[in-house]
Amino acid sequence: MNDLVKLGWEESSSPSVNLNTIARVITVQRNSYRISDGRYEYIAHVSGKFFNEVNSSMDFPAVGDWVVVEKLIDEKKAVIKELLPRKTQFVRQAAGDKTEAQLVAANLDTIFIVGSLNDDLNVRRMERYIISAYESGASPVIVLTKKDMCKADEIATIMSELEEVSIGIPIVTLSSITGEGITEFMSYLPPRKTAALLGSSGVGKSTLVNVLLEEQVQLTNAIRENDSKGRHTTTHREMFLLKNGGLLIDTPGMRELQLWEGEHAIDTAFEDIEAFVTACYFTDCKHDTEPGCRVKDALNSGELSEARFQSYLKLQRELAYEKRKQDQKAQLEEKNKWKQLTKNMKTRYKNRRYK
Numbered sequence: 001m002n003d004l005v006k007l008g009w010e011e012s013s014s015p016s017v018n019l020n021t022i023a024r025v026i027t028v029q030r031n032s033y034r035i036s037d038g039r040y041e042y043i044a045h046v047s048g049k050f051f052n053e054v055n056s057s058m059d060f061p062a063v064g065d066w067v068v069v070e071k072l073i074d075e076k077k078a079v080i081k082e083l084l085p086r087k088t089q090f091v092r093q094a095a096g097d098k099t100e101a102q103l104v105a106a107n108l109d110t111i112f113i114v115g116s117l118n119d120d121l122n123v124r125r126m127e128r129y130i131i132s133a134y135e136s137g138a139s140p141v142i143v144l145t146k147k148d149m150c151k152a153d154e155i156a157t158i159m160s161e162l163e164e165v166s167i168g169i170p171i172v173t174l175s176s177i178t179g180e181g182i183t184e185f186m187s188y189l190p191p192r193k194t195a196a197l198l199g200s201s202g203v204g205k206s207t208l209v210n211v212l213l214e215e216q217v218q219l220t221n222a223i224r225e226n227d228s229k230g231r232h233t234t235t236h237r238e239m240f241l242l243k244n245g246g247l248l249i250d251t252p253g254m255r256e257l258q259l260w261e262g263e264h265a266i267d268t269a270f271e272d273i274e275a276f277v278t279a280c281y282f283t284d285c286k287h288d289t290e291p292g293c294r295v296k297d298a299l300n301s302g303e304l305s306e307a308r309f310q311s312y313l314k315l316q317r318e319l320a321y322e323k324r325k326q327d328q329k330a331q332l333e334e335k336n337k338w339k340q341l342t343k344n345m346k347t348r349y350k351n352r353r354y355k
């Protein structure tokens with residue numbers, strides 16, 4: 001078996017390429033990539049030509065991408081010369097920026113949409129996750145965690161609510177504590193297929209990943225790097241090869257994503273309401289007391305239910321809140337970056353003085 005095959009390579013996708021030049025991106029770092037050819041890992045950069053020909057951030061490699069490379073086998077380094085066409089791509093709106101789309105992962109076959117049976121399951125949010133999974137081209141599978149904390153009749157109620165928005169999508173219930181349902185979960189991540197987990201904070205993604213990683217086998221000979229103190233560290237990877245041969249991508253981009261997909265998801269999930277909104281006389285209509293408000297008309301005539309309108313408003317409030325949170329977070333990160341930088345400079349200065 002070709003080494004690439006265990007990374008999920010399908011002969012049919014690019015039949016004419018020279019397999020010795022192909023690798024898969026397993027981690028995106030600040031200025032470099034960690035790639036694997038199924039035998040070794042390499043630290044890679046894009047070639048100057050690649051860089052010059054890029055039109056948008058979407059053209060840069062992401063976790064899961066297949067790339068054409070030139071390898072320096074002895075040094076475990078590589079130059080990325082070309083990106084192979086993507087089968088699927090998962091995109092999110094970059095925080096605080098309306099125009100910039102951010103590619104989180106490429107070539108996912110499956111997206112596990114994770115929710116917890118224990119918490120108030122937000123069906124609308126699950127619906128939005130389903131939409132973004134479909135937009136990416138991957139197949140969604142709903143995973144409901146913490147089964148051990150829920151009675152059978154409670155589970156049945158939740159399932160029937162969910163089935164209204166999840167028509168046809170498989171739903172797996174499991175517990176990472178008792179292990180119930182894990183085998184069924186794995187049946188949706190067969191050998192050579194690539195999947196990622198998507199879901200709000202606290203639903204149990206890390207716990208599930210840890211259970212799955214007990215079964216992890218080494219993807220390739222990991223690169224060992226020296227950290228600043230000269231110790232060996234095995235660097236963090238984002239693509240894992242599970243024991244059954246399935247590939248699991250665990251990217252911060254997907255984990256941190258909450259309501260990022262923002263306006264676009266509103267458009268899709270609330271198309272009916274958007275149609276009314278665009279027919280309002282004022283473009284900035286608040287659908288409150290403004291004259292010529294098509295939304296109010298629809299509410300009065302019963303074309304639009306009050307409940308659905310309320311959940312639309314709720315989503316907009318959540319989005320506004322999420323956006324403020326992201327902006328604050330970005331500010332804080334920026335501040336911490338500078339703090340660290342000045343700290344580093346001080347340390348360096350101090351060391352120089354006392355040497």
Ligand SMILES: Nc1nc2c(ncn2[C@@H]2O[C@H](COP(=O)(O)OP(=O)(O)OP(=O)(O)O)[C@@H](O)[C@H]2O)c(=O)[nH]1
Nearest residue numbers: 145146147149175176177201202203204205206207
């Ligand atoms: N009873 C029970 N508790 C669970 C289960 N899975 C996770 N938990 C608990 O739920 C809490 C949150 O789990 P995490 O795995 O950290 O959730 P997460 O989705 O990774 O959250 P973020 O890292 O913030 O994205 C932890 O206290 C876990 O111990 C489960 O199957 N059963």
Ligand SMILES: [Zn+2]
Nearest residue numbers: 280285287293
């Ligand atoms: Zn209006």
